[in-house]
Amino acid sequence: MSERVYSTVDDLVAGVPDGAKIAVVKDECGVAMEATRALIRKGIRRLHIVTVPTSGLQTDLFVGAGSVATVETSAITLGEFGAPPNFVRAVKAGSITLKDATCPAVYAGLQAAEKGIPFMPMRGLIGSDIEGHRDEFKIIENPFADDDPVIALPAIQPDIALVHAPLADRHGNVWIGRERALLTMAHAAKETLATVEEIIDGSLLEDEKLAPGCIPSLYVSGIAEAKNGSWPMGLPGRYAVDAEHMALYCDMAKTKEGFRDYLDRFVMNSRQAAE
Numbered sequence: 001m002s003e004r005v006y007s008t009v010d011d012l013v014a015g016v017p018d019g020a021k022i023a024v025v026k027d028e029c030g031v032a033m034e035a036t037r038a039l040i041r042k043g044i045r046r047l048h049i050v051t052v053p054t055s056g057l058q059t060d061l062f063v064g065a066g067s068v069a070t071v072e073t074s075a076i077t078l079g080e081f082g083a084p085p086n087f088v089r090a091v092k093a094g095s096i097t098l099k100d101a102t103c104p105a106v107y108a109g110l111q112a113a114e115k116g117i118p119f120m121p122m123r124g125l126i127g128s129d130i131e132g133h134r135d136e137f138k139i140i141e142n143p144f145a146d147d148d149p150v151i152a153l154p155a156i157q158p159d160i161a162l163v164h165a166p167l168a169d170r171h172g173n174v175w176i177g178r179e180r181a182l183l184t185m186a187h188a189a190k191e192t193l194a195t196v197e198e199i200i201d202g203s204l205l206e207d208e209k210l211a212p213g214c215i216p217s218l219y220v221s222g223i224a225e226a227k228n229g230s231w232p233m234g235l236p237g238r239y240a241v242d243a244e245h246m247a248l249y250c251d252m253a254k255t256k257e258g259f260r261d262y263l264d265r266f267v268m269n270s271r272q273a274a275e
Contacts, residue, residue, distance in 0.1 A: 004172035004222055005172075005223055005224070006222055006223065007224070009195055009226050011224065012035065012038070012195065012224040013193065016044060016160060018044060018047075019047070019048070020047060020048070020160055021050060021157075021158045021159045021160070022047055022048070022158060022159065022162050023052055023162065023188070024036075024049060024050070024058050024059065024162055025055075025163060025179070025182055026053065026054045026056075026181070027055070027233050028234045029179045029182070029236070030163050030164045030165055030176060030179050030236075031057075031058050031164060031230050032162045033164070033230050033231060033233055034195055034226040034228075034231075035193065035195050035224075036058050036162075037266075037267045040263070040267050041267065041268060046068075046069040047062060047070075048069060048070040048072065049068055049070065049071045049072065050156055051071070051074070052181050052184070052185055053074045053103035055076055056076065056077055056084060057084075057233060059076050059084070060076065060085065060253070063086045063087050063096060064086030068096055069097060070096065070098075071097070071099065072099040073098075073100070074100075074102050074103045074105070074106055078246065078250065081243075081246045081250050082250055085254055085259070086259060100129075100130050102130060104122060105153055107184065108120040108122050108153050109154060109155055109156030110155075110156050110185065112154070112155035113156055113158075114184060114187040117155065120152070121150040121152050122150065122151060123150055124151075125137065125151050136154050137151055137152070138151070138152045139151055155188075156188065157189065158190070159190050159191070160190070161185035161188070161189035161191075161192040162192075163176070163185065163193075163194045163195075164194065164196065164229045164235065165194055165195075165196050165197075165215075167197065167199075167200065167204065167210075168199050168200070168204070169199065169200050169201070171205075172220040172223055173204040173205055173216055174220055175204050175210055175214050176215055178236075179236065186219040186220070191219075191220075192219050193221060193223075194224075195223070195226035196223055196225060196229070197225070197226070197227060198225065232245040232246055232249070249262060
């Protein structure tokens with residue numbers, strides 16, 4: 001078996017340290033929910049979550065489980081299911097640090113890291129509340145024009161990009177299809193951990209149709225098979241979000257006690273719950 005292929009998701013995430021900066025993708029674009037449950041089971045703490053560019057249930061689970069110190073995001077939402085209860089409680093209590101951003105700002109920071117440069121200039125944030133609350137955002141002069149300020153956004157280099165995808169091969173190439181945000185995350189991060197629905201023999205890069213939609217193994221440190229690994233979120237082309245379960249989550253997570261019951265039932269015994 002390839003050294004990149006782990007036998008279980010728990011083994012895949014076993015080396016993730018407390019305090020890691022982890023990039024996670026928006027809902028229904030390859031959310032690594034089984035890896036999230038595995039990290040919570042191992043008692044991960046003090047994570048810096050970077051959402052690309054938004055997040056929902058995944059981040060709310062991390063926050064509720066006490067796994068998070070900082071959330072860097074343009075939005076945390078459960079969409080049609082409502083506000084994320086754990087995230088809202090944590091922000092109101094001041095128990096996590098919130099770094100507000102916009103979708104373009106998150107992508108710009110990742111693209112800077114992807115290119116190996118210290119910052120990315122952009123427009124649109126100057127004079128905004130976000131710019132006023134992010135001391136690390138710096139207004140500079142365009143060196144190629146007069147009286148033309150731009151804002152410099154520092155590179156965002158996650159320690160780990162955490163993704164779920166339909167397919168990988170035993171060499172570590174991961175097929176993500178059209179979800180290009182996952183590729184940006186992988187390029188920017190120090191390493192990528194991927195759970196997948198299926199691991200195949202051969203090389204995905206030898207297939208002309210599949211190769212353009214792959215994260216090459218160069219960027220992937222480890223993979224593990226996880227059937228329905230995005231559940232209860234959906235995975236494009238495979239399965240839809242489990243709306244009934246999401247409604248149950250929102251009801252249970254209304255209170256801290258209810259959320260603890262949810263963790264016991266669906267996280268600590270997640271494979272049984274998903275099945």
